[in-house]
Amino acid sequence: MALSRRRLLVSAGAAASAAALPLSRLSAATDLPPLPPPLPADVFRERQEKLRAAARTRSLDAIFVTPSTNLAYAANLAIGGSERLTALLLFADGPAVLVTPSFEEGNHRKTAVIDDVRVWKEDEDPIALVAKILDGKKAVGVEGATPYGTVAKLEAAYGGKIEEATPLFDPLRRVKSADEQALIRAAADRTSAAIDATQRRVRKGMTEHQVSDLLEAEFRRLGMGGGGLVQFGPSSAFPHGAPEERRLEKGDTVLIDAGCKVRGYTSDVTRTAVFGEPSDELRKVYGVVEKAQTAGIAALKAGAIPEEVDRAARRVIEEAGYGEFFTHRLGHGLGMDGHESPYLVHGNRTPLLAGNTVTIEPGIYMPGKFGVRIEDDYAVRDAPEPLGLSSRWLELTVLKG
Numbered sequence: 318m319a320l321s322r323r324r325l326l327v328s329a330g331a332a333a334s335a336a337a338l339p340l341s342r343l344s345a346a347t348d349l350p351p352l353p354p355p356l357p358a359d360v361f362r363e364r365q366e367k368l369r370a371a372a373r374t375r376s377l378d379a380i381f382v383t384p385s386t387n388l389a390y391a392a393n394l395a396i397g398g399s400e401r402l403t404a405l406l407l408f409a410d411g412p413a414v415l416v417t418p419s420f421e422e423g424n425h426r427k428t429a430v431i432d433d434v435r436v437w438k439e440d441e442d443p444i445a446l447v448a449k450i451l452d453g454k455k456a457v458g459v460e461g462a463t464p465y466g467t468v469a470k471l472e473a474a475y476g477g478k479i480e481e482a483t484p485l486f487d488p489l490r491r492v493k494s495a496d497e498q499a500l501i502r503a504a505a506d507r508t509s510a511a512i513d514a515t516q517r518r519v520r521k522g523m524t525e526h527q528v529s530d531l532l533e534a535e536f537r538r539l540g541m542g543g544g545g546l547v548q549f550g551p552s553s554a555f556p557h558g559a560p561e562e563r564r565l566e567k568g569d570t571v572l573i574d575a576g577c578k579v580r581g582y583t584s585d586v587t588r589t590a591v592f593g594e595p596s597d598e599l600r601k602v603y604g605v606v607e608k609a610q611t612a613g614i615a616a617l618k619a620g621a622i623p624e625e626v627d628r629a630a631r632r633v634i635e636e637a638g639y640g641e642f643f644t645h646r647l648g649h650g651l652g653m654d655g656h657e658s659p660y661l662v663h664g665n666r667t668p669l670l671a672g673n674t675v676t677i678e679p680g681i682y683m684p685g686k687f688g689v690r691i692e693d694d695y696a697v698r699d700a701p702e703p704l705g706l707s708s709r710w711l712e713l714t715v716l717k718g
Contacts, residue, residue, distance in 0.1 A: 319636045323339065323693035329494070335524065336623065338356065339456055339682075345480045348510075349510060349539070349635070350503065350505075350506065351600045352580070353496065353499040353503055353579070353580070355580055356393070356496060356497075357361035357394050358393070358430045359649070360494075360552040361393045361505070362430060363471075364391055364489065365391060365430075366377040367375060368380060368391060368407055368485055368486070368489070369407065369410070369608045371488075372407075372409040372458060372482075373409050374460065375480065376456060376458060376460055376637050377409055377458045377482070377492070378407075378408065378409055378410075378453065378455055378457060378477075379406050379407060379409060379451060379458070380407040380409075380449075380460065380462040380482050380485065381404055381405070381406060381411075381457050381458065381460065381464065381471065381482070382397075382404060382407065383398060383402070383403070383404045383463045383464070383467060384403060385460060385462035386395055386459075386462075386464065386504055386581075386654050387460050387462065387483070387486045387490075388489060389653060390457060390486065391405060391407065391413075391486075392413060392429050392430050393428055393429055393430045394425060394429040395581055396425075398464070398538045400423075401418045402417075402444065402447075402467065403415070403416065404416045404443075404447065406451070407427055408454075409503060412431075412432035412433050413430070413432045414435055415429055415431045415434045416443060416446060416447055416450070416561060417435075417436060418437060418438075418439070419568045420435065421427055422432070423475060426443060426572075433667050437451060439610075439629065439664045443469060444470045445474055447475070447523070448474040448475045451460040451477065453548050454715055455477050455478060456478040456479075456480065457475065457477060457478070457479055457483055457490045458476055458479075458481065458482030458485060458717055459479055459480070460482050460483060461481055462483075465571060468501055468587065472622075478548045481543060483707055487658055490653070490657065490658075491674060492661060492670050492671070492672035493652055493672050493673070493674050493696070494672070496668075497582060497652065497674075498674060498696050499581035500580050500581070500674075501579075501582045501583070501674055501694060501696075501705070502608045503579045503649065503659060503705075503706045504576070504578060504582060504583060504584035504655055504705070505584035505586055505609060505694045505704050505705025505706065506578050506584075506705045506706055507536070507539050507543070507577055507579070508543065508575050508576055508577055508586040508661070508705070509588075509705060509706035510535075510539060511532060511539060511543060511577070512535075512573050512575055512586065513539070513588075514535040515528065515532045515557065515573060515680035515718075516573070516588070516714060516716055519537075519565065520527055520565070521566065522564050522565060523565050523566055524561070524562045524563060524564055524565075525547045525552065525561050525562070526547075526560045526561070527560060527564060527569050528547045528565075528571070529544065529545075529546075530545055532545060532547060532573060532575060532582070534575055536575075539579040541579070542577065542578070543575060543578070544572060545559050545575030545625055546558065546559070546560070546572070546573070547559070547571075547572070548570075548571075548688070549565050549566075549569045549570065549572075549592075549608040550563070550569035550570055550687055551684075551685050551687065553571075553686070553688035553689075554682040554685065554687060554688040556644060556690070557596055557686065558647070559607070565687060567593035568593050568594065568595070568596065569589070569591070569592050569687075570589055570590070570592075570689065570690060571716060572587065572590075573590075573687070574586075574587040575587075576604050576655060576688065576693065580642050581653050582623065582653060583651050583652065583653065583655045584694055585644075585655055585676050585678075586650070586692055586693060586694065587693070588714070589603065589606075589688075589690055589713075590713070590715070590716050591713060591714070591716065592717075592718065593715070594614075594715065595715065598683075598686075599713075600690050600715070601715060602683070602687075603689050605633065605639060606634070606681055606689045606690065609630040609631070609633040609634050609643075610625075610630065610638045610678035611675055612630050612633050613626055613648070613661075613677045613679060614677050614695065615629065616629035617675070617697060618697065618698070618699055618700060619668075619670060619698060619699055620668050621668065621672040622665075622695075623659055623660060623661045623662065623665040623666070623669060624661075624663045624664060624665050624666055626648075626661050627646060627661045627662055629646040630647050630677070630679045631643060631647065631679075631680075633665070634679060636701035639681045642681045642682050642683060643679060643680060643681055643682075644680075645680065646660060646662035647662070647678065647679060648660075648661040648677045648678050648692075649676055650673060650675050651674055652674060652710050657679050659673055659675065661675060661677075662709060670697065671697055671698050671699070673697040674695070674697070674704060675694070675697065676693070676694055676695075677692070678690055678693075679691065693705075693707050
């Protein structure tokens with residue numbers, strides 16, 4: 318399979334010095350930079366101290382956190398929720414206590430950054446145990462991902478005041494440290510490599526489901542669990558369309574929107590290619606989207622107003638006559654969640670901060686024809702810094718099976 322000329326800017330850290338390399342050279346795990354090390358325990362203890370301080374400003378005695386990215390953020394415990402309660406009780410002036418089933422204690426002690434563990438047995442009520450630990454405390458903040466049923470049971474058993482605690486986490490999570498940005502960069506590198514390798518395996522007659530399977534296989538080959546959206550031709554005109562059984566034909570766009578996680582931190586990258594020779598209209602639209610992304614990136618810096626960054630990219634598309642076909646915001650924050658603050662959207666006038674990490678992803682979606690989106694991940698600084706392989710100077714890729 319032949320690819321059109323494509324050169325991508327490889328991020329080289331805070332100095333943003335970079336060398337242009339063909340992405341095909343980075344399609345194997347051995348060609349990618351090694352994964353950054355895990356975040357040390359001290360990082361989580363520092364986060365806990367900041368959460369304690371935030372709780373005190375709200376007159377909360379403790380924070381109750383069930384399985385979520387906020388639990389992973391606070392205690393390095395990335396687990397899924399279940400009918401068996403596991404929860405962190407972080408006291409504003411006391412320890413970080415993990416409440417968990419007795420048979421899970423050994424597993425959680427291996428990774429969780431906590432001060433104490435309180436266990437419950439299968440024939441015991443874990444909410445009663447939580448209420449006992451909270452006895453005498455007047456107010457507790459409950460992290461927002463906690464199921465309503467759990468909150469209702471806690472409220473009945475505890476008897477004190479319960480408040481939403483998510484606002485304590487959001488300001489802390491919004492700004493990423495250099496180590497956190499390195500994890501996002503590593504995820505984005507591997508996502509770009511997986512997309513490129515998938516593009517080179519595309520053949521006429523394949524379905525979107527089959528190419529989606531190829532994408533997941535390429536992530537596995539890189540040692541990652543990842544995947545994403547694969548859309549051909551008219552289905553790519555739906556920004557969040559699901560894979561279907563439509564078979565690839567000459568002239569179809571091939572839009573792949575993908576991501577993976579490295580040590581809990583997420584990437585989000587989109588590439589739009591064409592199978593066979595592109596139409597003049599597709600070439601024109603791709604060029605407009607590329608210029609819009611350039612404008613959005615140029616506007617991205619510490620102190621910038623998010624809606625104005627969105628506006629900088631949107632203006633390019635509107636002036637080209639495609640304004641009605643750019644139907645979503647310019648971008649979103651990413652970190653431990655694929656979509657989080659800050660959002661680059663009309664109405665958001667909270668200034669960007671150094672250390673914010675966001676996507677820049679303009680798109681034009683032509684109903685019944687095709688869609689084009691180009692998406693990359695960036696860190697906000699005095700000047701924008703690409704996290705991972707960037708699409709800057711990326712020409713429309715022509716796939717020839």
